Amino acid sequence: MPRIVDLSLPLRDGGPSYPSDPPLRIQPYRTFAAGGCNVSIVSMGTHQGTHLDAPWHFIEGGKPLDRIPLTVFYGPAVMVDLAPGGELAAKTPITPEMLAQHEAAFVSGGRVILRTGWYARFGRPEYFSDLPSLTAEAARWIADKRIALLGLDMPTPSKIAGRECHHTLLGPGAEIVIVEGLTNLHELARDFIFAGFPLNFVGLDGSPIRAVGVIPE
Amino acid sequence: MPRIVDLSLPLRDGGPSYPSDPPLRIQPYRTFAAGGCNVSIVSMGTHQGTHLDAPWHFIEGGKPLDRIPLTVFYGPAVMVDLAPGGELAAKTPITPEMLAQHEAAFVSGGRVILRTGWYARFGRPEYFSDLPSLTAEAARWIADKRIALLGLDMPTPSKIAGRECHHTLLGPGAEIVIVEGLTNLHELARDFIFAGFPLNFVGLDGSPIRAVGVIPE
Numbered sequence: 035m036p037r038i039v040d041l042s043l044p045l046r047d048g049g050p051s052y053p054s055d056p057p058l059r060i061q062p063y064r065t066f067a068a069g070g071c072n073v074s075i076v077s078m079g080t081h082q083g084t085h086l087d088a089p090w091h092f093i094e095g096g097k098p099l100d101r102i103p104l105t106v107f108y109g110p111a112v113m114v115d116l117a118p119g120g121e122l123a124a125k126t127p128i129t130p131e132m133l134a135q136h137e138a139a140f141v142s143g144g145r146v147i148l149r150t151g152w153y154a155r156f157g158r159p160e161y162f163s164d165l166p167s168l169t170a171e172a173a174r175w176i177a178d179k180r181i182a183l184l185g186l187d188m189p190t191p192s193k194i195a196g197r198e199c200h201h202t203l204l205g206p207g208a209e210i211v212i213v214e215g216l217t218n219l220h221e222l223a224r225d226f227i228f229a230g231f232p233l234n235f236v237g238l239d240g241s242p243i244r245a246v247g248v249i250p251e
Numbered sequence: 252m253p254r255i256v257d258l259s260l261p262l263r264d265g266g267p268s269y270p271s272d273p274p275l276r277i278q279p280y281r282t283f284a285a286g287g288c289n290v291s292i293v294s295m296g297t298h299q300g301t302h303l304d305a306p307w308h309f310i311e312g313g314k315p316l317d318r319i320p321l322t323v324f325y326g327p328a329v330m331v332d333l334a335p336g337g338e339l340a341a342k343t344p345i346t347p348e349m350l351a352q353h354e355a356a357f358v359s360g361g362r363v364i365l366r367t368g369w370y371a372r373f374g375r376p377e378y379f380s381d382l383p384s385l386t387a388e389a390a391r392w393i394a395d396k397r398i399a400l401l402g403l404d405m406p407t408p409s410k411i412a413g414r415e416c417h418h419t420l421l422g423p424g425a426e427i428v429i430v431e432g433l434t435n436l437h438e439l440a441r442d443f444i445f446a447g448f449p450l451n452f453v454g455l456d457g458s459p460i461r462a463v464g465v466i467p468e
Contacts, residue, residue, distance in 0.1 A: 038321040042451040056280055056292045058453065063273055063296060069307045072456035075273045077294040079280060084451070091289045104255040104463060108446070123310060130269035179334065187365070190412035197287065234259040234300070235277065239289035244460075246321060 039221045041185075041230075042084040043156055045076075052189055052221070053162055055079040080240040084215040086232055091239040092200040098237045100166050104210055106182045111145035111228035111247070113219060116166075120132040121151025124164035127194060130175040140179035147185035153217040167192035173199040177208035180189040184234065185228065213245060222247045256438045256464040258447075260287060260373055262293075269406055270379055272296040293426035297457040301432040301461075303449055308456040309417040314426065315454045323399045323428055328362035328445035328464070330436060333383075338368025344411060347392040353404040358394035362445050364402035370434040384409035390416040394425035402430040402445070402462070441466045 043049075047060040056079040064073040081087070086107075089096030114136040116122060128150070139146055155161045167186040168176075174192065176184060184191075184203060191212060192199040203210045214232055227248035232241030264277040273296040279452040281290040292419075298304070305323075306313030331353040333339060345367070356363055372378045390408065393401060401408075401420060408429060409416040420427045430447055443466035449458030 035322055037324070038325060040451070044317075044452045044453045052279065054286070055290060060455070064271065069271070071417070072307055073272060073453075074455050074457075075294065076297060076452070077292065080291040080293060090289055098260075100270060104257060105252055108465065135256050144447060148447070149427055155325070167335075185278055200288070205305070222358070229448070231448075231463060233459055233461050234261050235291075236261045236263045238277070239292050240291075243449055244450050246325075246448060248325065249325040 036251055039132040039218060039249065041218055041247055042243070043215055044085050045077050045216050045223040048164065050157065050161065051079060051082060055081055058082055065209045072172040076206040078242065080151065080235070080238055080242070082242045083231065084217070084245050085240055085242045087200070087240045088215065088238070089203060089204040090228050092204050093121040096202060098239065099197050099232045099241055100234070102124065102211060104231065105136045106176045108229045109145060109184070111147055111226055112139040113147045113149055113222050113224050114139050116148065120165040122155055124160060126163045126166040128166055128172050133175055135170055140176065140181055142180040144166065144181050145183040145185070146181050147216065148187070150187055153187040154216060162189055163193070165189065165193060167194045168199050170198040170202070173202040176201050177210065180208070181210055183211045183213060185216050187216045187219055189215050212242070216245060233249045253468055255465040256435060256466065258433045258435055258464055259460070260432055260434050261308045262300050267374065267378065268296060268299060275299055275359050288378050293449040295459065297452070297455055297459070299459045301309040301434070301462050302428040302457055302459045303447065304417070304421060304431065304447045304457045305455070306421040307390050309421050313421060315415045317451070317453050317458065318325065319428060321448065323351045323382055324448045325361060326444065328364055328402070328443055329356040330366055330439050330441050332366045334366065334368045335375040338371055339383040341377060343383040344391050345383055345385045350389055350392055357393065357398055359397040361398050362402070363398050364433065364437040364445065365404070365434065367404055368395045370404040370436065372433060379406055380410070382410060384411045385411040387415040387417050387419070394419045396426065397425070398427055400430060402433050404436055407434050424426055430460070433462055440466070
């Protein structure tokens with residue numbers, strides 16, 4: 035049996051959301067006492083917790099979720115550890131030079147997960163504000179590698195060039211699916227199978243996902 | 252590259268929900284015009300569309316989603332086709348005798364997907380009311396096989412013994428995860444890899460999932 039590592043943040047009523055996004059609400063809808071069984075109701079944004087961005091999140095005319103091949107969301111992935119054994123300091127710019135040390139991981143059509151260690155800050159006030167950030171040039175460097183999926187352990191790719199990074203990664207010619215809010219990356223080795231399928235939302239900009247790493251037997 | 256078959260119903264604003272469950276609502280929250288990017292807000296029940304049931308859905312003290320090992324949701328599965336090339340008639344009782352013809356598929360710890368063909372009725376009024384239904388004895392027969400996961404192409408296991416079937420399958424000694432609302436089963440062969448992870452809801456009764464079948468190269 036393969037080992038499966040959970041790479042997803044927990045979802046609880048009132049849990050943290052990106053500041054400009056909807057709150058996360060989870061409430062009982064039916065209960066044993068009223069209805070004979072438990073059914074809950076969930077209200078959340080499409081970029082809640084561990085989630086992915088489709089091009090249509092930032093690109094006018096860009097692909098929504100349901101126009102991305104399912105094969106993008108499942109398959110071999112490589113973890114690039116930018117802070118072995120620790121974490122990048124708050125607000126560290128992630129530059130092309132830092133990525134170039136791991137250039138062999140960035141294969142056309144592949145999946146790359148960047149580890150900064152920032153997921154250790156989940157639940158603290160600075161999680162959404164002081165994250166390590168891709169520079170605009172780093173996003174361009176990644177886009178030029180034509181990978182299919184970029185995974186991040188920060189809640190967004192960049193606070194210093196957020197709009198530009200999203201446009202570069204999701205834009206025409208790149209169309210890289212961005213997975214944000216990954217956790218538990220210390221439990222993975224460099225190579226693993228990534229699985230993180232969006233819910234089957236038609237025409238949407240993103241989806242919360244259950245991202246996992248599969249370690250074959 | 253493996254082939255991936257989408258086994259999940261589409262999720263659209265106002266789409267069908269089980270009659271006693273919350274409605275499915277999907278609305279824009281931010282847009283290019285107001286906010287610079289697209290973010291949507293979703294409200295739905297935990298048993299919306301293609302979804303899975305944890306024991307806590309029907310069993311007091313039963314396991315919620317986050318106490319089920321992730322390995323249950325991913326791995327080899329066998330499709331049992333109860334209506335090769337067609338579909339069972341509306342309201343057909345599914346009996347132990349019908350299942351016993353496929354007894355070899357029901358292996359302890361395994362995953363079994365029952366195909367009735369009922370998913371062709373998705374979107375029609377009868378989808379939620381006239382489905383083929385497990386008898387209480389069929390649920391007992393399945394529970395005794397100690398499989399880990401039972402997948403169904405109906406929206407619920409039974410209209411003739413719904414409460415009893417849920418209690419038997421989810422109850423102590425069985426604790427079989429039930430996946431409901433599968434579709435596109437005609438695109439699968441008998442053997443495939445099932446993947447259908449719940450969102451990382453803490454303490455909940457169920458979750459919408461993106462269920463897929465992976466056909467190795």
